[in-house]
Amino acid sequence: MNLDAGLMIEGGGMRSAYSVGVLDLFLKEGLEFKSVAAASSGAVIAGSYISKQKERNFDMLSHLSNNREAISIFRMLKDKELFNMNYIFDDIPTRLFPLDFQSMKKSAAELIIGTTNINTGEAVYHDRFDSLEELNLITRASCSLPVLAPSVAYKGQELMDGGVSNPLLIEPLLERGLFKNVVILTRNVGYRKAPTRLNWFYRRLFKAKPKLIKMLKDRHITYNNTMNLIDRLEAQGKIFVIQPELPLLASRIEKDQYKLKELYMQGYRDAERKFEALKRFIAGTERQADELEIAVEAGLENIN
Numbered sequence: 228m229n230l231d232a233g234l235m236i237e238g239g240g241m242r243s244a245y246s247v248g249v250l251d252l253f254l255k256e257g258l259e260f261k262s263v264a265a266a267s268s269g270a271v272i273a274g275s276y277i278s279k280q281k282e283r284n285f286d287m288l289s290h291l292s293n294n295r296e297a298i299s300i301f302r303m304l305k306d307k308e309l310f311n312m313n314y315i316f317d318d319i320p321t322r323l324f325p326l327d328f329q330s331m332k333k334s335a336a337e338l339i340i341g342t343t344n345i346n347t348g349e350a351v352y353h354d355r356f357d358s359l360e361e362l363n364l365i366t367r368a369s370c371s372l373p374v375l376a377p378s379v380a381y382k383g384q385e386l387m388d389g390g391v392s393n394p395l396l397i398e399p400l401l402e403r404g405l406f407k408n409v410v411i412l413t414r415n416v417g418y419r420k421a422p423t424r425l426n427w428f429y430r431r432l433f434k435a436k437p438k439l440i441k442m443l444k445d446r447h448i449t450y451n452n453t454m455n456l457i458d459r460l461e462a463q464g465k466i467f468v469i470q471p472e473l474p475l476l477a478s479r480i481e482k483d484q485y486k487l488k489e490l491y492m493q494g495y496r497d498a499e500r501k502f503e504a505l506k507r508f509i510a511g512t513e514r515q516a517d518e519l520e521i522a523v524e525a526g527l528e529n530i531n
Contacts (some may be wrong), residue, residue: 230509232407233400234260238267238390239413240479241292244487246411247284248494249469250276256502259336261338261401264352264396266341266389269411274320274362277338278331284490287324291315293482309375309480321359328359335385341396342368343388345378348438350392352399373443374432382428391442395453397466399529407509410457412470419454420447467508469498 236246250272265273275283291297296314303309331338335350340353342365356362368379368386378385389396400408423429429443442449460466471493477486499504 233405236265236269239270241481242413243268244490245494248491249498252498262337264339270340278327342386343392345439420450
């Protein structure tokens with residue numbers, strides 16, 4: 228079932244096991260989208276969905292959890308890098324859990340990955356990947372969390388976590404004129420991000436990057452404004468949201484595989500429970516372009 232609709236996947240580290248459950252239900256039902264937009268860990272799992280590699284994402288997350296080769300506090304102390312980025316974005320997708328890049332390229336679905344240019348303070352969106360290596364590099368940049376991982380050099384730009392500039396990539400979908408969008412969130416209903424308490428630390432660590440400091444300081448504002456837009460669009464029947472009712476009992480670097488399996492099953496069951504409503508949403512009358520333009524202009528101008 229190929230849809231003239233968009234899909235947005237929120238990140239959240241290991242909390243993405245919830246989204247993986249949703250995506251596997253979509254694969255089971257043969258649900259495909261015209262564009263899939265994601266940043267951070269959402270970008271990691273989007274590739275498997277587009278290439279139709281059901282269960283690859285969960286197997287990959289299970290392997291990464293409680294894996295010292297991938298995540299180590301000792302590496303953080305020694306090399307200032309909590310995550311072994313070479314292992315995660317080279318060994319994993321090419322050797323241990325190969326991504327079927329050719330199937331992804333042949334898919335009619337467009338993949339949009341968000342990153343952040345830490346010198347200009349702008350969101351950078353990528354939708355063309357000429358090789359698996361290029362895709363891995365851009366995904367790595369989108370997942371390079373400030374403080375926990377180094378930035379990535381790409382075509383003269385210094386890129387980091389896409390979630391810093393735009394954690395919820397609904398904007399690129401709306402700007403493509405997609406009338407219907409499905410949003411998968413890893414935060415619970417009603418969640419809003421609180422201001423960071425680490426501004427003093429960011430000012431010291433990134434004193435040569437004033438744009439990055441400002442983005443980190445205002446990150447909660449960007450996130451909350453986008454969530455307000457999502458809430459409005461959902462109330463207007465323009466998007467369909469799948470998210471947990473209550474906070475997920477797992478951390479960004481969750482090591483408990485039992486919890487990961489529970490998150491996966493929670494996402495799968497939530498998607499299964501809402502699937503009939505989702506089909507009705509997709510089959511409904513499409514909004515006119517002028518209505519969508521009004522919604523975009525009214526909402527996006529308040530995000531940044």
